[in-house]
Amino acid sequence: MIHVAGAIDEQGRCKHYHKEIDVVAIKFKCCDTYYGCYFCHEEAADHKAKVWLKAEWDTKAILCGNCYTKLTIKEYLNCHYRCPLCHFQFNPGCSNHNHLYFE
Numbered sequence: 001m002i003h004v005a006g007a008i009d010e011q012g013r014c015k016h017y018h019k020e021i022d023v024v025a026i027k028f029k030c031c032d033t034y035y036g037c038y039f040c041h042e043e044a045a046d047h048k049a050k051v052w053l054k055a056e057w058d059t060k061a062i063l064c065g066n067c068y069t070k071l072t073i074k075e076y077l078n079c080h081y082r083c084p085l086c087h088f089q090f091n092p093g094c095s096n097h098n099h100l101y102f103e
Contacts, residue, residue: 002063005033006040012065014040021091023065024076026101029056034063038100054103064088073102 004012004025012025014036025034028041030050035041041049052061052073060070067086071079077098081090 002034002068004036004063004065005044006036007065008036010065012036012063016040017091017094019091021089022094023088024090024094025063025065027059027061027063028101029061038097049100051100052102057102064090077102 001010006014007025008015008018011023013022016037016039025036027034028049029052030047031045035044038049052059057073057077059073061073062071062076064071064083064086066088067083069083069085071084075084079090081092082088083090
C-alpha cells in the first residue's frame with residue numbers, strides 16, 4: 001500500500017478533509033510524496049510546495065484511495081470527479097485548490 005502523509009484512514013482522508021468523498025491523495029512534485037492535502041504538506045514538509053507544470057500532466061501523481069489506482073494529472077482533471085477505474089465519487093470541491101497543485 002502507498003503511504004499517504006497526513007492520512008487518518010486507509011483511503012487517504014486527512015484531518016483537514018475527511019468526508020466520504022475525500023479519497024484523493026496527491027503526489028507533491030517537490031518531494032515525491034503523497035499527501036492528503038496541501039495543509040498536510042505545509043505541516044509536515046520543510047519546504048514550499050511546487051506545482052506540476054502543464055508539460056508534466058502525464059505524470060501519475062494522483063491516487064484514488066478507494067481502489068489505489070494511480071492516475072495521471074490529466075486523467076484526474078478530466079474524470080468528472082469519479083475514478084475512471086472503480087467509479088468512486090471524488091470531492092468536486094477539490095477543484096478549488098487545483099492552482100495549489102497544478103499549473
